[in-house]
Amino acid sequence: MHIDYLLHLGDNALILGQRNAQWCGYGPALEEDLALANNSLDLLGQARLLYQHVAQLKNDGKTSEDLLAYWRDVPDFRNYTMLELPHCLALHPGAVAERDFAVTIGRNFLYSALMVLVWQALATSRDAQLAAIAAKSLKEASYHLEHARDWVVRLGDGTDASHMRMQAALAHLMPYTQEFFSASPMETAAAQAGVGADTSLLKTQWDGLVDDTVRAATLQRPASAGFVSTGKLGVHSEHLGYVLAEMQCLARAHPQAVW
């Protein structure tokens, strides 16, 4: 069963959606504020579909989308570490920083460039429900990629200050993209069953997307060497706990509450 793989996809969408929603009310302009909120709602919708699918497959009478989103803890989440990081450059734990739009945009770009390829591959998954979710999500991811790519180029090819900040954001984020392509048992099993996408086969295309954009933005592509993060294995950075605390507190304070 590919439950962990579906959770991996769903958790990616939920956690990045939650992160991007932190721009709500703080966007650089009202128009961009709405664009990021739209992005979050798309991701939340993807997470819901994937969690509902998990609940259906488990069919144990208790698993539900709410249970998966609100009642699991840090080690249960299978999202990429990059998606749980705050909207700022590297910090010591507990430090407070303001939102850095370049980090937000850089992350959305690197992630949606991957997901366009992943959803394309999953459109022919043997899991028909997953294939349908992929077909729907591909359109959303394509727009997210277009939106983020547009900003990477604008900021990179903009003023000296915006160029410097976009470059710093990419340097901060790029090492985390190694996790996109590192092997894991749940991904290998899902790919072998014809259900999941093998990201190692997508790397050349992803590199091409990144290189084209970085070049158009007059930026340098930073090296992606060093520590390989392990969020998809359930071993996360210190940041995910804070994200979950904020996201889950209401549901946990009022269990079983209904609208």
Place this chain on the structure above:
Amino acid sequence: MNVHVAKDGSPPALKDWPLWEVFVRSKQGLEHKHCGSLHASDAAHALHLARDIYTRRQEGVSIWVVPSKAITASNPDDKPALFDPAADKIYRHPTFYDIPDAVGHM
């Protein structure tokens, strides 16, 4: 670490980005209709933002954006001279003609 982060709360975008008028064609509609305006740095950016702001609820299948400064508008002070003279000329409405039955619905 945060030397780049603008500390003043004012959004510079609203001062720096020009205004654009947005026209959206709905699924059934033949013509693009004006639906609002937005601030964006250039035409491509304005199209992106128009998509996010004005077509979120499936309002449209096509978007036009036009720089607001490209629009020449009539002066509200000229309203009496421009429009009031038309008020008492009801014969300009084609309601005084007998339409033969053979013509059918017009």
